[in-house]
Amino acid sequence: xxxxxxxxxxxxxxxxxxxxxLLAGKTAQVxxxxxxxxxxxxxxxxxxxxxxxxxxxxxxxEPMLFQQFYNWFPAWRIGFHIGVDGISVAMLLLTAFVVIAxxxxxxxxxxxxxxxxxxxxxxxxxxxxxxxxxxLFVLFFFLEIAVIPKYLLIGIWGSGKKEYSANKLxxxxxxxxxxxxxxxxxxxxxxxxxxxxxxxxxSNINIPVSAQLIVFPLLFVGFGVFxxxxxxxxxxxDGHSSAPTAGSxxxxxxxxxxxxxxxxxxxxxxxxxxxxxxxxxxxVFSAIAILYGAFATMMQQDLKYINAYSSVSHCGFxxxxxxxxxxxxxxGAVIQMVSHGVMTALFxxxxxxxxxxxxxxxxxxxxxxxKVMPFTTTVLFIVGLCSLGLPGLSGFVAEMTIFMGSWxxxxxxxxxxxxxxxxxxxxxxxxxxRAIGNVAMGPIKNEAFLQIKDAAWNEKLAxxxxxxxxxxxxxxxxxxxxxxxxxxEIIMQKVGSK
Amino acid sequence: MLxxxxxxxxxxxxxxxxxxxxxxxKIGKGMKNESLLSLVQIxxxxxxxxxxxxxxxxxxxxxxFYTSELIAFQKGILSLGxxxxxxxxxxxxxxxQHLPEFFILMLSALLGMFLMISxxxxxxxxxxxxxxxxxxxxxxxxxxxxxxxxxxxMKMILSSAFSSGILLFGISxxxxxxxxxxxxxxxxxxxxxxxxxxxFVFLFxxxxxxxxxxxxxFWTADVYEGSPIATTSFLSVISKGSVAFIFITTLYxxxxxxxxxxxxxLVILAVxxxxxxxxxALRQQNIKRFLAFSSIAQVGFILVGISSNRxxxxxxxxxxxxxxxxxxxxxxxxxxxxxxxTGQENIDDYKGLYKTNPFLCWIMALAxxxxxxxxxxxxxxxxxxxxxxxAARAAYWFIGIAALNMxxxxxxxxxxxxxxxxxxxxxxxxxxxxxxxxSFGLIICAAGIVFVGLFSWIYQYIQSLIL
Numbered sequence: 001x002x003x004x005x006x007x008x009x010x011x012x013x014x015x016x017x018x019x020x021x022l023l024a025g026k027t028a029q030v031x032x033x034x035x036x037x038x039x040x041x042x043x044x045x046x047x048x049x050x051x052x053x054x055x056x057x058x059x060x061x062e063p064m065l066f067q068q069f070y071n072w073f074p075a076w077r078i079g080f081h082i083g084v085d086g087i088s089v090a091m092l093l094l095t096a097f098v099v100i101a102x103x104x105x106x107x108x109x110x111x112x113x114x115x116x117x118x119x120x121x122x123x124x125x126x127x128x129x130x131x132x133x134x135x136l137f138v139l140f141f142f143l144e145i146a147v148i149p150k151y152l153l154i155g156i157w158g159s160g161k162k163e164y165s166a167n168k169l170x171x172x173x174x175x176x177x178x179x180x181x182x183x184x185x186x187x188x189x190x191x192x193x194x195x196x197x198x199x200x201x202x203s204n205i206n207i208p209v210s211a212q213l214i215v216f217p218l219l220f221v222g223f224g225v226f227x228x229x230x231x232x233x234x235x236x237x238d239g240h241s242s243a244p245t246a247g248s249x250x251x252x253x254x255x256x257x258x259x260x261x262x263x264x265x266x267x268x269x270x271x272x273x274x275x276x277x278x279x280x281x282x283x284v285f286s287a288i289a290i291l292y293g294a295f296a297t298m299m300q301q302d303l304k305y306i307n308a309y310s311s312v313s314h315c316g317f318x319x320x321x322x323x324x325x326x327x328x329x330x331x332g333a334v335i336q337m338v339s340h341g342v343m344t345a346l347f348x349x350x351x352x353x354x355x356x357x358x359x360x361x362x363x364x365x366x367x368x369x370x371k372v373m374p375f376t377t378t379v380l381f382i383v384g385l386c387s388l389g390l391p392g393l394s395g396f397v398a399e400m401t402i403f404m405g406s407w408x409x410x411x412x413x414x415x416x417x418x419x420x421x422x423x424x425x426x427x428x429x430x431x432x433x434r435a436i437g438n439v440a441m442g443p444i445k446n447e448a449f450l451q452i453k454d455a456a457w458n459e460k461l462a463x464x465x466x467x468x469x470x471x472x473x474x475x476x477x478x479x480x481x482x483x484x485x486x487x488x489e490i491i492m493q494k495v496g497s498k
Numbered sequence: 499m500l501x502x503x504x505x506x507x508x509x510x511x512x513x514x515x516x517x518x519x520x521x522x523x524k525i526g527k528g529m530k531n532e533s534l535l536s537l538v539q540i541x542x543x544x545x546x547x548x549x550x551x552x553x554x555x556x557x558x559x560x561x562x563f564y565t566s567e568l569i570a571f572q573k574g575i576l577s578l579g580x581x582x583x584x585x586x587x588x589x590x591x592x593x594x595q596h597l598p599e600f601f602i603l604m605l606s607a608l609l610g611m612f613l614m615i616s617x618x619x620x621x622x623x624x625x626x627x628x629x630x631x632x633x634x635x636x637x638x639x640x641x642x643x644x645x646x647x648x649x650x651x652m653k654m655i656l657s658s659a660f661s662s663g664i665l666l667f668g669i670s671x672x673x674x675x676x677x678x679x680x681x682x683x684x685x686x687x688x689x690x691x692x693x694x695x696x697x698f699v700f701l702f703x704x705x706x707x708x709x710x711x712x713x714x715x716f717w718t719a720d721v722y723e724g725s726p727i728a729t730t731s732f733l734s735v736i737s738k739g740s741v742a743f744i745f746i747t748t749l750y751x752x753x754x755x756x757x758x759x760x761x762x763x764l765v766i767l768a769v770x771x772x773x774x775x776x777x778x779a780l781r782q783q784n785i786k787r788f789l790a791f792s793s794i795a796q797v798g799f800i801l802v803g804i805s806s807n808r809x810x811x812x813x814x815x816x817x818x819x820x821x822x823x824x825x826x827x828x829x830x831x832x833x834x835x836x837x838x839x840t841g842q843e844n845i846d847d848y849k850g851l852y853k854t855n856p857f858l859c860w861i862m863a864l865a866x867x868x869x870x871x872x873x874x875x876x877x878x879x880x881x882x883x884x885x886x887x888x889a890a891r892a893a894y895w896f897i898g899i900a901a902l903n904m905x906x907x908x909x910x911x912x913x914x915x916x917x918x919x920x921x922x923x924x925x926x927x928x929x930x931x932x933x934x935x936x937s938f939g940l941i942i943c944a945a946g947i948v949f950v951g952l953f954s955w956i957y958q959y960i961q962s963l964i965l
Contacts, residue, residue, distance in 0.1 A: 073954050075810070075961050076886060137882075141873045148872055151912065155920045163920055167912060174908050178901035181882075185889045185897055214894065 005051045005066045007082050007132050010092065013041050014125040018118055027113045031103075034117040038100040038124070045096035049483075052089050056486070063490050064134060064200065072138075077196040081135040086487035087334050090480060091131045091261055094341045097469050098253035099124045102246035104462035105349050108356070109157065109244070116157060119149040120246060127254045131261065136184050136197040139266070143180065143226075143258060147173050150239075150251060157244040165235075165242035172235040176225030180262070183218030187270065190215065202270050203494065209273045216274025219267040220282070226259025228315045230289035240308035245352030248304065252311050253345035257337045260318040264330065264491065268322060272495040275325065282323035283417045289316035291420060294427035303351045303361045306435055307344060310387060313424055314340045314395075320421055321402040324414065325495055329405025330488040332398055335480055339386075339394035339473055346383045346466035350376060353459050354439070357452045363435050368444035373454040377440040379463045384432045386470050389425055394473035399425070401481070506556045506565050509573045510616075512545045513609045517602055524598040531592050535584070538601050539935065542581040549574035557618060561680060564618040568963040572743045572816060573612050579736045579823040580608055585939025586831030587728035589838050589932055600640060603633035604732060611740035615747070620669045620679040623744070627665070627708075630740065631658045634733060638725040650724025657717040661707035668700030681752045688755045695759055701748070702763065708741040709797050712771040719778075722790035727837060730786055731830035734793045739819040742797075746804050746815055757807055764805040765896060768888075772798030772903040779910050783844050785833045788910070789826070792869060795907055796822060802900050803884035806891055813961045814883040820956075821868065821880040824946030828865035831940050832858045839930045845914055850923030855930055859918045861940045866911040868947045871904055876951035883957070 017037030024030045055065055064083035072080045084092070102120060109116050126146030133139040147170060155166035188195050190211035191202060207215070225232040236256075240248045268275045293313025300306045314336070321333025353376050354369065355361050370377045386393035389400075406418040444450060455463065473480055504511065520538070523529055529537070553570035557563060584591065584601075594600055610629030617623040635655040641647035673679055675694050676687035688694060703714065710718040722730045749760055775795030782788040803814040835858060836851075837843050852859045868877030881904065889897045950956055 071954075073957060075813070075958065076883070141878070144873045144878065148867060152915075152919065155916060163916055166920075167909070167916070170912060171905060171909055174905045178905055181885070182894060182897050182901050185886060186894060188886075189889060 005048055007048075007066050007068060007084065009044060010041070010048070010128050010132060011125065013037060013044065014121050014128060018121045018125065021114060021118045021121060024114065030114050030117050031107060034103045034121060035100070037121065038096070038103045041124075041128075042096040042100050045093045048084070049089055049093060052084065052086070053483070063487075067134065076137070077198065078137040079135055079198060080138055081198055081200070082132045082138075083134045084132055085490070086483040086485070087261070087264070088131045090334060090338050090483055091257060092128065094257065094338045094469075095124060095127045095131065095254050097342055097465060098249055098345045101345055101349060101462040101466050102249045102253075104458045104465075105249065105352055106244070106246040107456075107458040111157060116153070116244075119153050120250065123149040123153070123250055124254070127258065130258050134199045136187070136199060136202070136266065138197075139199075139262070140177070140180060140184060143262070144177050146255060146258070147177070150243075150247070150255065153247040153250075154239060154243045157247065158242040159244070160242050161238070162242040165238040169235045169239040172225055172232065176222045176232070176259070179218050179222030179225070181222075183215050183222055183267075186211065186215040186218065199265070199270070207271060207273075212271045212274035213277060216267055216271040216278055219271070220263055220274075220278065223259045223262030223267060224319065227256050227263065227318060228289065228312045229259070229319060230285050230292060230312070230316070233289065233293075233312045236312055237305055237308040240311070240348070241302060241304040245348060245355075248307075248348040248352075249345040252307070252348060253341040256311065256315055257341050260315065260322070260333065260337050263319065263322055264333070268325075269491045269494055275495055279323045279325050280413065282319060283414070286316045286319035286323055287417050287420050289313065290320065290424045291427075294424040294431070297431045298427060300431075301363050303354070303363060303435065303439070304348070306363075306431065307347045307351065310428065310431070311340070311344055313428070314344070314387070317399060317402055317421065320417070321405060324402070324406045324409060325492070326405045326408045327485065327488050327492045328408060329402055330491060331481060331485045332401030332403075332405050334484045334488065335394075335401055335473070335477070336398035338480065339398040339470070342466050342469040342473070343383055343386045343395060346379065346463065346470065347387070349459070349462055349466065350380045350383060353455050353463075354380075358446070358449060363438045365445060366439045366449075367442040368440070369449065369452075370440040371444060372449055372452045375454045375460060375463075379467060380436055380440060382467055382470065384436045386474070388429045388432045392474050394470045394477075397473055397477040397480075502556055503558065505552060505554070506558055507563070508552070509545065509549050509570070509577065510609060510612050512541075512548060513605050513612065516541050516545070517605050517609070520598045520602050520605075524602075528598075531594070531597050534597055535588060535591055535935075539581070539584050539588075542577065542584055546574060546577040546581050549577050561618045561682070562622050563613070563616050565616050566963075568816070568960075569615055569743075571960065571963055572615055572740075575816070575820050575823065576608065576611060576736050576740055579739065579827065580604065580732070582823065582827045582831075582939050582943060583728055583731050583736075585935045586827055586943070587731065587834050588935040588939070590726060590728055590834055592933075594640065595642075596640070600637065600728070603637050607631070607633040607637070607732070608736065611736065615740055615743045617744070618681055620672065620681075620684075624662075624665065624669060628662060630737070631662070631708075634729065634737065637729040637732065638721060640729060641724075641726045644724070646724035647726065648724075650721045653717050653724075654721045657707065661704045661714075664700050664707075665704030668697050668704060671697030671700065681748075685752055685754060688753070690756060690759075695756070698753060698756055698759065702760065705741060705745045705748070706767070709738060709745065709800075710794050711767050711797060711801065712774045712794065715771075715775075715794050718794060719787050719790045723784055723786045727786070727830055727834040730789075731827055731834075734789065734830070735823050735826050738793065738797065739823065742800055742804075742815060742819060746812055749804065750807065750812065761805060761807065761891075764801050768798050768801035768805060769896070769899050770798075771795070771801060772900065776903050776906040776910070779907070782910075783846065785843050785845055785848075785914075788845065788914070789829060789833070792907065792910070793826065795903065796869065798903070799881055799884050799900065802888035802896070806887035808887065808890060809961075809964050810883075810890065811887040812964055813957070814880070814887040816960050816964075817957050818880040818884055820960075821876040821947075821950055824943045824950065825865045825868035825875070825877055828861050828940060828943035828947060829869065831936065831943065832862040832865070835930055835932045835936055836927060839932075840927050842927065845917050847927060848914065848917045849921040850926030851918045854926050854928055857937070858930065858940075861944055862918065863915050864944055864947050866914055870908045870911040872908075874952060875947050876949075877947070879951035879957070
């Protein structure tokens with residue numbers, strides 16, 4: 001028995017939501033439409049998870065399930081080809097979580113509400129499309145769709161030096177996509193007679209090694225820019241800190257994951273030989289990113305900057321896992337993407353809640369918030385502990401899996417890199433505990449803070465949804481692991497078979 | 499025979515009849531500007547619609563005039579462009595004291611372009627090129643009270659005369675070495691001698707002038723800035739498009755045996771055209787100059803597509819010109835609406851425009867994203883196909899430079915978006931009222947920008963015409 005799931009629904013729903021937002025008359029309607037749309041999308045993501053597991057349990061071993069193919073530009077062999085494997089399902093689930101939380105967190109946006117929600121939904125549409133596409137052209141299309149909403153979200157609704165940050169982000173991400181474009185065309189033309197943009201077809205073709213060596217770095221660095229690959233991470237701190245709350249949540253929670261997913265699905269899967277050749281360099285740079293990100297965070301006073309730099313460090317783990325090229329490490333990398341997505345979105349949500357009430361993000365100016373906003377600070381503790389890798393929360397599961405996978409490589413180089421990466425956990429503990437301690441504990445430094453009210457219903461709901469995500473991965477990681485591992489095995493078979 | 503005569507040249511006939519009709523109206527009692535404009539718009543729409551039907555291949559006058567379904571489609575695109583100009587610039591046109599003359603000139607130029615892309619020998623090509631150029635110089639002068647407008651006309655006529663001279667010299671050398679001016683006969687007689695290469699270089703230069711390829715672009719910015727926006731948009735879209743069409747035919751068909759020569763020229767010129775166009779656009783303040791340099795950069799991208807020397811390249815160029823018409827006319831339309839009501843042309847004046855004119859801002863943003871090649875706009879598909887076509891032959895560095903240019907261009911397109919949406923301004927331009935035909939024209943452009951790329955049958959249709 002096979003149950004089918006129409007993946008187009010995942011695209012149609014945000015599209016309809018976006019159109020409905022444009023047509024809606026009142027601001028209040030807009031919010032509810034966006035919330036309803038993202039809630040249904042979340043349900044849809046769970047249905048997809050369920051149906052996917054059913055199908056796998058039924059013994060379907062096809063790498064990609066629920067495929068659909070429509071001719072788009074047959075002249076260039078471009079087809080609208082979509083399908084999912086375990087990794088995509090996990091990423092779609094993550095996206096749905098972050099989107100609904102982001103919508104809830106933007107409940108009080110006063111300025112141009114309609115446009116704000118429209119761009120938010122458009123951004124999520126780009127992510128959904130990206131994670132289900134099985135055609136490089138379609139993938140690239142969705143990757144770039146997301147750039148402009150980010151630019152406008154930061155530039156219009158942001159704070160601080162928002163225009164500068166928005167420009168920096170748009171140009172660096174555009175640079176990343178330009179590299180992806182060149183790599184994509186290189187892949188297309190080096191496939192010889194079987195040239196195609198189709199991922200499945202390309203994965204069956206042996207691309208000449210000489211071409212792989214040129215194309216792999218283009219694609220990997222191109223996607224790497226999105227996921228804060230050192231030294232192209234500079235858009236991350238500025239972009240995140242200037243963005244409005246939901247913008248930061250989307251950027252860190254979803255958008256940075258596009259890059260990691262692309263590195264894995266496109267660069268590593270299609271160009272295994274290139275991946276092997278460059279794996280050591282990837283490891284070196286991601287180890288630098290992990291340590292550098294951690295130390296840079298120590299110096300930050302602004303809560304958003306703290307989370308942004310720690311994102312650089314955490315996303316370094318994703319690339320480290322990919323560079324280790326073992327099944328466990330790659331599984332860990334994907335778990336880290338999901339875990340970090342949920343965690344960092346929650347962190348930004350909490351920062352947003354605090355900032356809206358205290359009007360400051362400087363750690364030094366806060367203190368004793370535990371007394372006035374117990375709910376928010378509790379969530380802050382949870383997310384902080386998750387970030388430093390406390391067992392029982394998602395961060396631990398992800399990092400542990402990556403370290404175990406890394407240790408499977410028995411040589412000196414990989415061991416050293418693993419140990420270096422491990423060291424960052426200590427640094428993380430220092431900056432997280434210091435920041436949280438300063439914010440939540442101690443005496444209240446500003447009398448105005450005594451008037452503060454705790455989180456409102458929408459903020460509480462958003463936080464609860466994301467905390468549930470963290471706990472679901474942290475306490476019972478097996479379901480996520482079982483979802484991702486077979487897909488990681490398929491990728492590794494391709495890498496190992498040659 | 500007579501049937502052929504009527505049907506093969508039907509676009510030309512419609513235009514000619516329209517021109518005569520306007521002449522009679524002018525000589526006779528005359529009409530009110532508004533009713534005349536509506537009449538012309540209807541005739542232009544008719545012309546656009548008829549251009550897409552009953553097309554067949556054939557030639558007239560011993561091969562001097564040649565047409566095919568592809569050429570008819572190209573004429574259709576150009577007619578559509580002129581129709582859109584008559585819509586988006588309606589408010590300026592209405593006020594003009596010499597409306598019939600403006601359209602007579604514009605349609606004469608269009609007629610010249612139709613004959614040019616249909617020409618089968620060098621004589622008709624030269625004559626029609628002149629017909630397509632000289633009326634435009636007069637159109638440049640239509641802001642009669644402004645000095646810059648006359649200056650623009652003067653620059654336009656001088657530079658075109660200069661390029662015509664070069665073209666004629668090239669033609670005479672071609673005739674001297676091959677003894678014929680028929681396109682298909684020339685192809686067989688090309689042997690790649692030095693004199694023929696020289697002749698080709700001269701012909702190429704003339705094209706480069708018209709397309710404003712760097713380093714033959716110097717006239718562009720001044721002429722664009724000085725002319726009224728209706729003329730500027732005609733120059734930047736219709737004129738560029740038609741020359742691109744005949745340029746690609748000339749290279750792919752007539753000078754196919756010399757492709758080794760022109761391929762290198764194209765690659766080098768494409769690189770410097772994209773780079774310089776983009777770098778100069780970075781620093782422009784005036785929106786018309788800004789769009790002038792951006793259009794130079796866009797021509798660089800067209801050259802990337804042309805360099806593929808395959809049917810793919812031809813398809814990509816025709817498709818891109820179609821997309822370019824929608825995107826550029828939307829941008830010019832918005833600029834025209836603003837300039838018409840407030841007289842302001844600087845990017846800084848657009849600050850805070852979103853508060854007062856959200857509709858215009860969204861159209862402008864859409865147009866600029868399309869020009870920058872951001873999905874889901876049609877410009878993304880257009881640029882990507884041009885680059886893919888070019889990549890089929892060239893090395894990675896060539897595509898790399900094209901991709902790099904997409905980043906640079908994004909920077910300056912975002913500058914305008916930033917001014918409109920983000921920058922604060924105490925006294926933004928007040929709410930602008932514009933007539934229904936302007937908003938209709940802008941909506942058509944926006945629809946074109948959004949749907950032409952996503953609906954892939956348009957691309958496939960163009961391709962089916964070529965193969």
